Amino acid sequence: MQTTVFDFDSVIDRQNTNSVKWERYRGRNVLPLWVADMDFLSPPAVIDALRSRVEHGVFGYTLAPPELVDTILQRLFSLYQWTVDPSALVFLPGIVTGLNLACRCAGEPGDAILTTLPIYPPFLSSPQLAGRRRIDVPMLDAGHRWEVDWDQLEAAASQPDCRMLNWCNPHNPTGRVFDREELERVAEICLRHDLVLSSDEIHCDLIIAPDKHHIPIAGLSSELETRSITLMAPSKTFNIAGLGCSFAVIPDPTLRARFKQEAQEIVPHVNLLAFTAALAAYQHGDPWLVQLLDYLRGNHALVLETINALPGLTMKPVEGTYLAWIATHESGIEKPAQFFEEAGVGLSDGRQYGEPDFVRLNFGCPRAILTQALDRIAQSMTQAPSPR
Ligand SMILES: Cc1ncc(COP(=O)(O)O)c(C=O)c1O
DSSP states (O other): OOOOOOOOSSOOOOTTTTOHHHHTTTTSOOEEOOSSOOSSOOOHHHHHHHHHHHHHOOOOOOOOOHHHHHHHHHHHHHHHOOOOOGGGEEEESOHHHHHHHHHHTSSOTTOEEEEEESOOTHHHHHHHHTTOEEEEEEEEEOSSSEEEOHHHHHHHHTSTTEEEEEEESSOTTTOOOOOHHHHHHHHHHHHHTTOEEEEEOTTTTOBOSTTOOOOOGGGGOHHHHTTEEEEEOSTTTTTOTTTOOEEEEOOOHHHHHHHHHHHTTTSOOOOHHHHHHHHHHHHHOHHHHHHHHHHHHHHHHHHHHHHHTSTTOEEOOOSBSSEEEEEOGGGTOSSHHHHHHHTTEEOEEGGGGTOTTEEEEEOOSOHHHHHHHHHHHHHHHTTSOOOO
16 A cells, blocks of 8 residues: 655745734744644645535534544543543633633632643633632653652642642643653652642644653542543644644543533634544644654654754653743843844744743644744854853
C-alpha cells in the first residue's frame, strides 16, 4: 500500500484570516512563534469531513455524534488501557472552560487550589475567578529536566483549606511528560490529602521524546479516578483549536453532576463543525499525526541545538508539546519577550507563566519559518547585554 506523505514544509499564508497568532504583528516584520496553534494544514480527512458537512447546508443544534463517543473511549483504551464509561464524558467548547468549571467543583469559595509554576496562564487566573485562593508549587531545575518540588507540594497540600490540585501533563510550558513514578507520587498526595485532581492533558498526543509515552493520571487507580477530572481534546494535536471541541472525563457521578451544574445554561454546546472535525481527526488523523510528530522532532532538534549554542540562552529538551521554554537570565536581557520582538520574533512572555526570565517558543511551524526566526534570535544575541 502506498503511504501518503503529508506536507509540513509549505508556508501557508495566514494573513487576513483573523488568526490570533498572526494578527498581533499585522504590518510588522515579526514572525509569530507565540500562541499554541500550528501553521500547518489540518489532516486532509478533517478538511474533507468539514467540506462535506458544510455542503449539507443546514446548521441547527447538534448532538454529540455517538461514533465520537465510541471513538474516544476506544482511543483511551487502546492508547492507555484506560476503560471509561460513556456516561463519564462531558463535551466542552474548550479546555479553559473545563479548567474554570473544575475550580468551581473544589470545596467552597475561599478554599485553596494548587498549581505548579510556571504554568499556562489560565491556571493562574482560574482559582481566583472561582473565588478560590491559589497556592503555587515551583518546578525545580534538575539539570536535565524540570521536576516538581515535592517538599513544597507536600507542604501546600497539607494546608487545611486545600481542596484541589490543578495538574498539567504534558506540562505547558516546560514540556515535561511526567513518568509513572512522578504521577504515582502526585496521586498518593491527592489521595492522602483528599484533593480533587483536575488534570489538563490537552497535549497528550504530542509526545516527541522517543522514550516517553503519555499516562493519564486518573487511570492509575479506581480510587484516584473517583476524585478526578481529566481534560483532553483533539484541538492541539490536529490543529483545530479554532473549532472548539474538547471533553472532560469525570467518572464519579457526584463530581460530574456538580461540574455539569456549574456549566448549566452558561457554557454553550460544542458546535457541529467542531464535532465533525473531532470525529474525522480521531478516526482518520493518525497517519498524519505520525508524520507531524516526526516533523516536530526535527524542529525540536534544531531549536534545542541552536538555542543552547547561544551564550546566555538555555533550554531543556522538550518531551511533549511543540513549545520550548527558554531561560534568558544569563543573558542580561531585561525584558526578553520585548527584546526578541524588536529583533523580529514574537515569543510568549514568561511573565504570563509566572517566570519573567523566560520566553516560550512555539516550533509548530514550517522549518523555513523556524530557521528564519532562529537566525533572527541568534543575530539579536550579538546585541544582548553582557551575561550576568
Ligand atoms: C495546557 C493547555 N490547556 C488549555 C489550552 C487551551 O485550550 P482551549 O483552547 O481548548 O481552551 C492550552 C492552549 O495552549 C494549553 O496549552
